[in-house]
Amino acid sequence: AQTVTQSQPEMSVQEAETVTLSCTYDTSESDYYLFWYKQPPSRQMILVIRQEAYKQQNATENRFSVNFQKAAKSFSLKISDSQLGDAAMYFCAYRSPQGAQKLVFGQGTRLTINP
Amino acid sequence: DTAVSQTPKYLVTQMGNDKSIKCEQNLGHDTMYWYKQDSKKFLKIMFSYNNKELIINETVPNRFSPKSPDKAHLNLHINSLELGDSAVYFCASSHVSRGRGIYGYTFGSGTRLTVV
Numbered sequence: 001a002q003t004v005t006q007s008q009p010e011m012s013v014q015e016a017e018t019v020t021l022s023c024t025y026d027t028s029e030s031d032y033y034l035f036w037y038k039q040p041p042s043r044q045m046i047l048v049i050r051q052e053a054y055k056q057q058n059a060t061e062n063r064f065s066v067n068f069q070k071a072a073k074s075f076s077l078k079i080s081d082s083q084l085g086d087a088a089m090y091f092c093a094y095r096s097p098q099g100a101q102k103l104v105f106g107q108g109t110r111l112t113i114n115p
Numbered sequence: 116d117t118a119v120s121q122t123p124k125y126l127v128t129q130m131g132n133d134k135s136i137k138c139e140q141n142l143g144h145d146t147m148y149w150y151k152q153d154s155k156k157f158l159k160i161m162f163s164y165n166n167k168e169l170i171i172n173e174t175v176p177n178r179f180s181p182k183s184p185d186k187a188h189l190n191l192h193i194n195s196l197e198l199g200d201s202a203v204y205f206c207a208s209s210h211v212s213r214g215r216g217i218y219g220y221t222f223g224s225g226t227r228l229t230v231v
Contacts, residue, residue: 035219039156045205045222089156095219100170101211102148103220105158 002027002094006106013082014114020067021077021109023092029053033095034068034075035103040088048090051075079111087113118142121206121223128196129231136191136226138206146170146211147189148220149181152203164189165211196230203227 004025013019025034036048051059051068058066063080079086092106119140128134140147148171149161163171164183178194189206207220 037219043203043225043227045207045220045225047219047221050219091158100146100163100165101209102160102163102171103207104160108156 002029002032002096002104004092004094004104004106006090006092006109008109009107010110010112012112012114013079015084016081018078018080019082019111021079021090021092021111023075023077023106025073025075025092025094025106027073027094027096029096029098031097033097034066035093035095036064036066036075036077037091037093037105038086038088039091039108040085045091049077082113084113084115087111119206119208119221119223121204121226123226124224125227125229127229127231130196130198132196133192133194134196134228135193136204136206136228138189138191138223140187140206140208140221142208142221144208144210144221145186146209147183147186148207148209149189149191150205150207152205152225154202158205162189162191193228196228198230201228201230 032053034051038046038048049061065078067076089108091108093103121138146165148163152158162181167183180192183189203225205225206223209220
């Protein structure tokens with residue numbers, strides 16, 4: 001079974017600076033999908049960014065980018081020019097292309113933005 | 116238009132009661148899911164239906180029973196509620212891709228269940 005590990009329960013960053021959230025996963029599959037979700041205090045789960053394992057190019061979405069290291073099974077999220085609205089729980093998630101394709105989540109990282 | 120809607124958003128009830136949470140999606144997705152988020156914010160899948168067929172049934176007490184009348188609806192009924200059932204329950208939907216597509220889930224806004 002696949003597992004996802006986020007080793008940083010909490011992180012903080014000054015507004016306008018850059019922060020990187022870590023994620024590692026364990027799988028025997030060669031093809032899969034990885035995601036970062038954001039959960040602000042409103043509780044809504046918001047998709048931030050996605051990455052296909054067969055693509056070597058790292059995904060980017062505006063101020064959000066990932067560092068995908070397939071051999072190391074690492075998928076970190078970089079947030080540039082941090083804004084107060086970025087404060088939230090961030091979840092890394094793995095999705096297999098096989099079977100029911102359920103999302104397996106990491107434990108989450110709580111990100112605080114200091115003004 | 117809300118893509119995945121859950122009702123109710125909040126539910127406070129006494130131990131031993133039976134309650135239901137409803138979920139509807141208007142995205143045309145073929146698969147729907149129930150996730151439980153515990154007090155430590157950990158998200159774990161409970162059930163999944165694909166075109167009204169149960170395809171995931173994780174280790175969940177029998178008191179929890181999902182029902183999918185059609186592929187746009189997935190309800191969760193809980194019998195004999197216990198204190199430990201208190202959590203946030205999320206409904207989600209997605210396509211199940213058999214090709215080289217990438218699909219995230221679209222989540223509902225969650226139902227905070229408090230058992231007293």
